[in-house]
Amino acid sequence: MKKQVFKAAFAAGVVGVLSASLVACSGLTGSSGSSGGSDSGSKADPNAKVTITVGDEPTADEPAAVAQFKKSVAAFEKLYPNITVKPSTETWEAQTFNAKLAAGTLPDTMGVSLTYSQQLIQNHQLPNMTPYLKQLGMLSELNPLAAKQAEDRAGNIYTLPYGLFQVGLSYNRKIFSEAGLDPNKPPSTWAEVQRDAKIIHQKVPKVAGYAQLTTNNTGGWMLTAMTYSMGGRVLNDQGTKTTFGPATTQALQLLHDMRWNDDSMGSQFLYNQDQIRQTFSAGKIGMVLQAPDIYGQATFTYGMKAADFGQTAMPQANGTNGTLTGGTIAMFNAKATPNQLLAAARWVKYEQFQQYFDKNLAIANAKANEHSVNPPGEPGLPPVSDAVNERYLGWIKPYISIPLQNFSGYTSANLKLVPEPFDAQQVYADLDPVVQKILTDKNANIAETLASASKTINGQLGQMSH
Amino acid sequence: MSKTIEMAAASRFTDRHRRRRRFSVVRWYRSGGLAALFFAVPLVLIFLYFNWGPIVRGVVLSLQHTNYVGPAQWVGLHNFEFVLTDPGLGKAALNTLYYAVLALIFGFPIPILLAVLINELRRWDWLYNVLAYLPAVVPPVAGILLWKFFYDPSANGIFNTILSWVGLGPYPWLNSGAMAMPSIVVYTTWAGAGSTAIIYIAALAGVRSELYEAAEIDGAGIWSRIWHITLPQLRNIILIMMLLQLIGTFQLFNEPFIFTGGGPNNATQTVMLRIYNYAFVNSDYGAATALSVLLAFALCLLSVAYYFATKKWGSS
Numbered sequence: 001m002k003k004q005v006f007k008a009a010f011a012a013g014v015v016g017v018l019s020a021s022l023v024a025c026s027g028l029t030g031s032s033g034s035s036g037g038s039d040s041g042s043k044a045d046p047n048a049k050v051t052i053t054v055g056d057e058p059t060a061d062e063p064a065a066v067a068q069f070k071k072s073v074a075a076f077e078k079l080y081p082n083i084t085v086k087p088s089t090e091t092w093e094a095q096t097f098n099a100k101l102a103a104g105t106l107p108d109t110m111g112v113s114l115t116y117s118q119q120l121i122q123n124h125q126l127p128n129m130t131p132y133l134k135q136l137g138m139l140s141e142l143n144p145l146a147a148k149q150a151e152d153r154a155g156n157i158y159t160l161p162y163g164l165f166q167v168g169l170s171y172n173r174k175i176f177s178e179a180g181l182d183p184n185k186p187p188s189t190w191a192e193v194q195r196d197a198k199i200i201h202q203k204v205p206k207v208a209g210y211a212q213l214t215t216n217n218t219g220g221w222m223l224t225a226m227t228y229s230m231g232g233r234v235l236n237d238q239g240t241k242t243t244f245g246p247a248t249t250q251a252l253q254l255l256h257d258m259r260w261n262d263d264s265m266g267s268q269f270l271y272n273q274d275q276i277r278q279t280f281s282a283g284k285i286g287m288v289l290q291a292p293d294i295y296g297q298a299t300f301t302y303g304m305k306a307a308d309f310g311q312t313a314m315p316q317a318n319g320t321n322g323t324l325t326g327g328t329i330a331m332f333n334a335k336a337t338p339n340q341l342l343a344a345a346r347w348v349k350y351e352q353f354q355q356y357f358d359k360n361l362a363i364a365n366a367k368a369n370e371h372s373v374n375p376p377g378e379p380g381l382p383p384v385s386d387a388v389n390e391r392y393l394g395w396i397k398p399y400i401s402i403p404l405q406n407f408s409g410y411t412s413a414n415l416k417l418v419p420e421p422f423d424a425q426q427v428y429a430d431l432d433p434v435v436q437k438i439l440t441d442k443n444a445n446i447a448e449t450l451a452s453a454s455k456t457i458n459g460q461l462g463q464m465s466h
Numbered sequence: 467m468s469k470t471i472e473m474a475a476a477s478r479f480t481d482r483h484r485r486r487r488r489f490s491v492v493r494w495y496r497s498g499g500l501a502a503l504f505f506a507v508p509l510v511l512i513f514l515y516f517n518w519g520p521i522v523r524g525v526v527l528s529l530q531h532t533n534y535v536g537p538a539q540w541v542g543l544h545n546f547e548f549v550l551t552d553p554g555l556g557k558a559a560l561n562t563l564y565y566a567v568l569a570l571i572f573g574f575p576i577p578i579l580l581a582v583l584i585n586e587l588r589r590w591d592w593l594y595n596v597l598a599y600l601p602a603v604v605p606p607v608a609g610i611l612l613w614k615f616f617y618d619p620s621a622n623g624i625f626n627t628i629l630s631w632v633g634l635g636p637y638p639w640l641n642s643g644a645m646a647m648p649s650i651v652v653y654t655t656w657a658g659a660g661s662t663a664i665i666y667i668a669a670l671a672g673v674r675s676e677l678y679e680a681a682e683i684d685g686a687g688i689w690s691r692i693w694h695i696t697l698p699q700l701r702n703i704i705l706i707m708m709l710l711q712l713i714g715t716f717q718l719f720n721e722p723f724i725f726t727g728g729g730p731n732n733a734t735q736t737v738m739l740r741i742y743n744y745a746f747v748n749s750d751y752g753a754a755t756a757l758s759v760l761l762a763f764a765l766c767l768l769s770v771a772y773y774f775a776t777k778k779w780g781s782s
Binding site for chain 1: 746
């Protein structure tokens, strides 16, 4: 009897401890906080003594960039003696971002993927930055397309977008040559992508003609980009319901045909961003949907030859429809004080925008980043007007080592830029399984798969608005 | 007469015993009760705060909607309603059950067999111990990444190359909805067998050698000795390990998260992964805790059911 009682107690103890761990491991304790933002006019004193923490300090493996960052901090503190800057190497990572946001351990400002912008705004996890940006005279300087991604429906701006890009097609010029394709004439339509992928598969052994991102929300991200390029949308304008139509079906059918009929997509169908970039850089993928910022990682981190890298615009179908935009936003901590928010906005202005107006700073930054994962002159959408950007590019021209001619298909394109859907990360997460199913199940029914995903997404959008 | 004396003696003993049990503050103080309290209180408080605190806060959070910035709102049972009607929950629960069954059928007996075999070895048993335990030393994330490499679906992948020597494959492994979960079970069995086998080996050391000697004299062979002596002697530890494994399998997270991210097409989506996605992809902490509470409740029920189902076996 004693033995049984002991066993029951033991079992209950184990269950209790495991239950505790279960809930505790979710890191889901505590709640509430205070909003640091101000809806009506800035309450910040521009001369108040204040200390701010700023993220994105380069890590020790990039000594020149670290030195330049420290120099920037020193120059900023000299310019604004009342502000003390505490740098941090904290950077945005999809897997840890929400946990750190919930824990309140993020710096007062740091760069975050643009895809989070609307989700964070809707969740009321960001302070309203409009009064501070107005106070700094920055509202008029922002690229209007960028500003649209950073505001709510009432027009209040919550973040500062910079480092913008449009999704395009990266390709390996060496593989194109080996397959007998002209690397200076990359595909501009989806039909050409399918054709070239098939040729690469047939002529270059052990290389996937085309590969698709599928995991960690990137499958949905790229399906959305494909849908846009074929003239469709994934959500209605209010962001309350899915609007999958013929374009999404066509995109999935194309992937299905390339995978199962042409066999031109290789054998790996569970790719996240880093894995696909690594495989592409290793010369095992002919074409992949990517933003041009892959260039720095491919050449600096993974050792791909710069001459082998090619970037062109997003392939189109059903006419010219446009492409998905992306980039980085400067996020501000909702728990920061008004004085900290004003100082943090000043810092972002200085660090991200000042170089467009200050020749010496532009040259110093370009020199420091010449051999880094963010090389100067990387094609993208400027956060400032085109004229200002052209002048800036002229200043740093001697330090641009990127073979810009390999980006000509991308830089010469004039595609319509389509913003990301509301709650982008959530929608993308629910679309990952759709893309995975099409690529791993030959008999997958596209309509049924989309209907099932639609039900899940609509349920979650309803839960968000609760 | 002697019976009466015995009863009187027993009565006196009981009375004395009752008197001893009566609480006296002075006696408690003199016997060092205050010192015991002094040592016990911090431990109890720490235990309550760190073990039961999160449980209570988790239950509270499951009834709220919060973004950790503004004040939390009470939403009653809405989060439970949402997670229970989420079309993805059924698939995640079935996947978790599927994994638990696979792990129980294929993964559970292996450490027992390993332990018995090592125990039967007369020489070099320490070497086999080390070899069996080695996978447990490999950090889980490193092990998973290593196996991900082994599971390369191309014809050049390590497993596919080995299987091609006997004319099999290439197999898609993690890239197939049908093969992904069994592939994860193979990994978890490899990773967990060593450490579990060590526990069984320790338990086997406690089995009296006379039993084996007697069985050998009676002409019992190795299988007969295992069946009639080893397994019955390990009965209690097997029951406990099975319960721990069952609870562990229902909390499967690391492997599908790193191997497949829950794919392909949710084939390895588990309840824990769903909880993670609610919290850290959707920022819906209410739904995440609601599902955590439901899972904890299900595990409690499972443990109780398991206890009663195996009570007879354990005490026989």
